[in-house]
Amino acid sequence: MLQDELKKYFGYDTFRSGQEETIQFILDGHDVLSILSTGAGKSLCYQLPAYITGGRVLVISPLISLMDDQVAQMKLNGEKNVVAIHSALSREEKTDIFNHLSDFQFIFCSPEFIYEEHNFKYFRQLSFHYIVLDEAHCLSEWGFDFRPHYALISRVTDYFNNAQVIALTATLTNKMLGDIVQITKRTFKIHKEDLNRKNIAYHHFDFENEEEKDDWLLSEIKSSGPTIIYVSSKKKCHELANKIYKEGYLTGIYHGELDYQERTTVQLQFIKNEIKIIVATSAFGMGINKQDVRTVIHYHIPTSPSKYVQEIGRAGRDGLRSQAISLFTPRDLLILNHLANDHGIDIDMLNMYEQGYQLNEELKTNIQFLLELYPLTSLKDKIIAEQQQKEKAFQYMKYYIHLNSCRRKYLLNYFGENIEQLENCCDNCKNVELLKILNKKEVKHKTTYQNRLKVIF
CATH class of the missing domain: 3.40.50.300 (P-loop containing nucleotide triphosphate hydrolases)
Known part of the structure; x- marks a missing residue:
């Protein structure tokens, strides 16, 4: 039973709402899109299947802070074979991680990082059981705006075509769902919580x-x-x-x-x-x-x-x-x-690009990315x-x-x-x-003699 596996690997007796259903879909072999409320424990939904199957996981994440926080949490829970690799690391740190990439079961990176050809060559040497799209709404909200690498996520899902795709988010509209399906080229089993x-x-x-x-704000933050x-x-x-x-x-x-x-x-x-x-x-x-x-x-x-x-x-x-x-x-x-x-890219910019006008390099590159799709x-x-x-x-x-x-x-x-x-x-x-929850004042300001006189008089 899944509860036994949950107890074995995480020490919990019960699942949070939506976790068990999502995990069962994954273990049944489906590509899964799960909409779970913020704070519902989405990361457990891919960690537990990975422990049960022994499969390697690639987590594509939008922010360095998000990656680092999740890696830190996993390490606190005793997981050693986890790493985040991103642009904030030094060249030496990245080289060391790449040289030992196959040692890790959980690998976190951003879409921009993995698309760099000199980075992707290291990932190509591995096989992945699961590809996790964390904060999957970003594919829709950012992919056609200022982060077009999200719109080309199928480069990864196509290359690792035997890997199951697990898309996790807290919010989803029908438009977002359509974008995610179109971008990933996958058919998802969907679980949705309120x-x-x-x-x-x-x-x-x-x-x-x-x-x-x-x-008002300065008064309110007191409590x-x-x-x-x-x-x-x-x-x-x-x-x-x-x-x-x-x-x-x-x-x-x-x-x-x-x-x-x-x-x-x-x-x-x-x-x-x-x-x-x-x-x-x-x-x-x-x-x-x-x-x-x-x-x-x-x-x-x-x-x-x-x-x-x-x-x-x-x-x-x-x-x-x-x-x-x-x-x-x-x-x-x-x-x-x-x-x-x-908007990162609008119709006027596309018209200027079509007519050969000079655009800044970042904008030009972003348009060229989307033209691949x-x-x-x-x-x-x-x-x-x-x-x-x-x-x-x-x-x-x-x-x-x-x-x-x-x-x-x-x-x-x-x-x-x-x-x-x-x-x-x-x-x-x-x-x-x-x-009304008191926030204690902790900043001690030096008092001048003029301020003391004002208090006295």
């Missing part, structure tokens, strides 16, 4: 201006418990973290331009509760194994329901009451419009369809801002789920209260 996280309450607050928003605050830019990340720090709270920042060591340090400090508040761009938190995040605040709301559900799902993985809070000012619409229309005319149709889908998703989130009905029901309807929750739901249902 997206609803009952322990996460939804709140939304409108403000006249950013000053009001900041004042928000371990908190992630998502912002739209690196600049805002630094500005807001500085204000929070001045209020006396140890705060971390996280964005794509930090170096590898800085990002890793921030993650570890947050996981260990050495810092309780992180101000971050959307890359933070994907796969981070922190169970007790109590609050996720969106200083700027995301431009799609998929992004929003993914990001608020980083709260309350321990099953205890948590909250998702979105903030909005009228000026935010300018920022959101820019983000929603900031589609003829130019078909690619134009695909990019137009992508832009229309993104606009539809953005409009959906704009309505969320001014919504008068149930927020939970509205968001999950986007994914075809009809949810009704009678308690701990949302501000519009009027059955929630903000959490």
